[in-house]
Amino acid sequence: MKIWKKFAVGGVTLLAVSALAACSNGSSSSSSSSSSNDKDTKGNITLWVDTEQVTYYKSIAKDFQKKYPKIKVKVTQSPNGSANAKTDVGKDPSKAADVFEVPNDQLGQMAEAGYINPLSPAATKDIKSNYLNAAYKGVSWKGKVYAYPYAQQAQTLYYNKSKLSASDVKDWDTLTKKGVVATDFTNAYVMWPVMFSAGTYLYGKDGETLKGSTFNSENGVNALKWYAAQKNNKGVMQTSNALNQLKKGNAQAILDGPWNAANIKKILGKNFAVAKYPTITVGGKKAQMEAFLGIEGFAINSHTKYAKASTLLAAYITNKKSQLIAHEHAGQIPVLKAALKDSSVTSDPVAEAVAEMSKSGNSVLQPKLPQMATFWNNSAPLISGVYDGKIKSSQYKAQLAKLDKAISKK
Numbered sequence: 001m002k003i004w005k006k007f008a009v010g011g012v013t014l015l016a017v018s019a020l021a022a023c024s025n026g027s028s029s030s031s032s033s034s035s036s037n038d039k040d041t042k043g044n045i046t047l048w049v050d051t052e053q054v055t056y057y058k059s060i061a062k063d064f065q066k067k068y069p070k071i072k073v074k075v076t077q078s079p080n081g082s083a084n085a086k087t088d089v090g091k092d093p094s095k096a097a098d099v100f101e102v103p104n105d106q107l108g109q110m111a112e113a114g115y116i117n118p119l120s121p122a123a124t125k126d127i128k129s130n131y132l133n134a135a136y137k138g139v140s141w142k143g144k145v146y147a148y149p150y151a152q153q154a155q156t157l158y159y160n161k162s163k164l165s166a167s168d169v170k171d172w173d174t175l176t177k178k179g180v181v182a183t184d185f186t187n188a189y190v191m192w193p194v195m196f197s198a199g200t201y202l203y204g205k206d207g208e209t210l211k212g213s214t215f216n217s218e219n220g221v222n223a224l225k226w227y228a229a230q231k232n233n234k235g236v237m238q239t240s241n242a243l244n245q246l247k248k249g250n251a252q253a254i255l256d257g258p259w260n261a262a263n264i265k266k267i268l269g270k271n272f273a274v275a276k277y278p279t280i281t282v283g284g285k286k287a288q289m290e291a292f293l294g295i296e297g298f299a300i301n302s303h304t305k306y307a308k309a310s311t312l313l314a315a316y317i318t319n320k321k322s323q324l325i326a327h328e329h330a331g332q333i334p335v336l337k338a339a340l341k342d343s344s345v346t347s348d349p350v351a352e353a354v355a356e357m358s359k360s361g362n363s364v365l366q367p368k369l370p371q372m373a374t375f376w377n378n379s380a381p382l383i384s385g386v387y388d389g390k391i392k393s394s395q396y397k398a399q400l401a402k403l404d405k406a407i408s409k410k
Contacts, residue, residue, distance in 0.1 A: 042070035043306030045313060048078040048088075048097035056329040057317065064316045071309045082296070086373075089115050089301065098304040099314045102147060104138040104295040108368035111141045116299045118144035123315070134358055134365060135335035138295025141368055147297030148318040151258075151332040154357035155190065155291045156350070157181075158264045159253035160246075161273035169253065172280040172289060176235025179252035182242035185227060185387035188379040190255055193290040196364050198223035198282045202375070207367035216397075216404040222283030224396045227386045238387065243267065261331040261350045274349050276356045293363040295335065327351070375407045 049057045054077055061073040079088045082101040086109050089096040093115055102110065110116045119127075124145040128136045135149040159169055159179075168178045175181055184190050195202070199219040204212025215223070230236045239245050242254040247267045255277070256264065265272045277289040298314045300307070316322065323339040326332040333354045334340050345351045357363050366372070382399055385391035391399055 041068055041309055041312065043098075043309035044072045044074070045098040045304070045306050045309050046074045046076060047313065047317070048076060048082070048085075048100035050082050050101065051077040053101075053326075053330060056325055060317055060322050060325060061313075063321075064313060067316070068309070068312060071306075071313070073313060085299075086110050086113075086115070093301060093303040096301055096303070098301050098306060098310040099298055099317075100301065102297060102299050103366070104147070104149075104297060105366035105368055105372045107139060107146045107297075107299070108141045109370040109373060110299065111144075111146050112370050115302060116146050117302045118146055119148070119311075123148075130337055132335045132337065132340075132358075134293060135295050138293075138365055138368075139297045147299040148314045149295050149297040149335045150318040150323055151296040151326060152335050152354060152358055153257050153259065153294040153296060153333070154354050154363045155255050155257045155277070156353040156357055157253055157275050157277055158246075158256055158261075158268075159273050159275070160268055160271045162271040163252040164273075166273070166275065169275050170278055171286075172278045175253060175278055176233050178235075180235050180237050180250065181253040181255070182237040182239050182245040182251035183255045184240055184242065185230070185238050186240065186380055186384040188376055188383060189292055191227065191383050192379055193292055193364065194226055194280070194282065195220060195223045196290040197280055197287040198226070199287075202364070203367045203369055203371075207365055208369060210369060210371065210410065211408055213404055213408065216400040219283060220400045221396050224382075224386045224400070225393070226280065226282045227383055228389065228393070231387055231389060258331045258333050258350050258354055274353045276353055276362060288362055290361075291357055291363045293358050293365045295365070296332070371407050371409065374409075378403050378406050 047057065047061065054075055058075045061075050065071060065073060076097070078085065078100065082103060085100055085102040086106045089100065089110065090113065107116070127139070127145055127149065131149055132152065135152060136145070139145050139147040139149045157169055164175065164179050169175050195215050200213070200215040200217060200223065202213050202215065203209050237245060237251055242251065242256060243260065243263060245251040246254050246264065261274070277291060279286050280289045298318055300310045300314050304310045320336055320339045323332070323334040323336050324342055324344060327334055327345060331350060333351050334345060339345065382391065382403055386396070
C-alpha cells in the first residue's frame, strides 16, 4: 500500500479546530451556538455521501450554512459509494471531498495511508461520553478517533408475518422448514459471521490482533460444513437480489440491513416484520447466528484546504438533529445516545432489532486493520466455493490455512 504524506493542515491545526466541533456534537448539539472564534470561518467544501442520501444531506447542509454563512457546502454522491471510500480518496486525495462518508472497517487502512487524521482530544471525549460504546470503538484506531460516527448497521431478519410466525423465525431449522429465506453466499459480509457462531475469532477477541484469527481450526471447519449443508436445504435460496425474491413471493424471509428497511416495508406492507437473527446448529451445537456490526461515520480529508470548516461540517452532520433526519429518510439507526431516546427511534421495530443485534454475542464489530481489504477479497470465494461444492470437504483445512496466511501478512 502506498503511504501518502500527511498534508500540512493536519495534525495540530485539525486537532485544534476539532475541539470547536466537539462542543456542538453532543446531546444538545442542535441548539448550541457557534463560538465567537468562528466568525471568520469560511471555505468552499465538498461532502461525499451515497447517492440515495444526497437529497436529505443537502437539506442538512443548508441548515449548516445558515449557522456558518461563510462556508459553502457542495453535497455530491461518492464516486463509487461509501463502501469504496478508501479507493476513491486514494486515487487523488487532493481532489477528493473534504468530508466523506466511510464505513468503520476502512478507517485503519485510511489512517495508515495518511488520508485522514485523528480528531481532537475534546472531540474524542465527546464521542466517548455521548455515543454508544460500540460507535466509539468503531471509529477508533490505535487509541485515537478518526471519524464522527452517525449510524450503526447490523443485519437482521425481515419476514412476511402472514407466512411465518415470530416463533418460526427464532431458529434456522424451523425457519427453513416453514418457509424460504433468501440470502447470498457470495457475500462475506452476510455469511462470514457464521464463523463467529461456530466459536472462531477474526483478528482476535479485540478485532485488532493481526495474528489472532482462529478460524483455521475445527470450529472453522464446522462453519464451512454449515455453508455446504445449506446447498441442499430447500428452505434456503441463494440469490444476489433477495429483495426481488421477497417481492415475487419466492422467499418469505431475507437477511438484510436497516438501509433496505424502507424498501422491504413497501414490499411487505401490513405483513412486514423484523427480528434478530435466529439460532443455528453448527458443529452439533445450538448457537446464535451472528452478524457484523458496522459503524458508519464521516471522516475529514487530511488534504483539505479548509480543515476548520470541514471539521465543523463533520460534527454538524452527525449531531442529534442530523442523525434523526437520517433515520427518518433512510432508516439509519443513530449512535448518539440522545438520538436513540427519541420517540421516533424507540417506536421503530427495525431500530429495536438492530439494537438487539448490536449486543455482544449477537454481532462482532468489523475489524479495522488494513488487511481487511484482503479479507473481503479472499473470504467471499471461500464461502461461495464451499456452498457450491467446488471446494470439497477434504480441502477445507488447507483453504482455511491459506486464507489465514493471506490476511495475516504485514
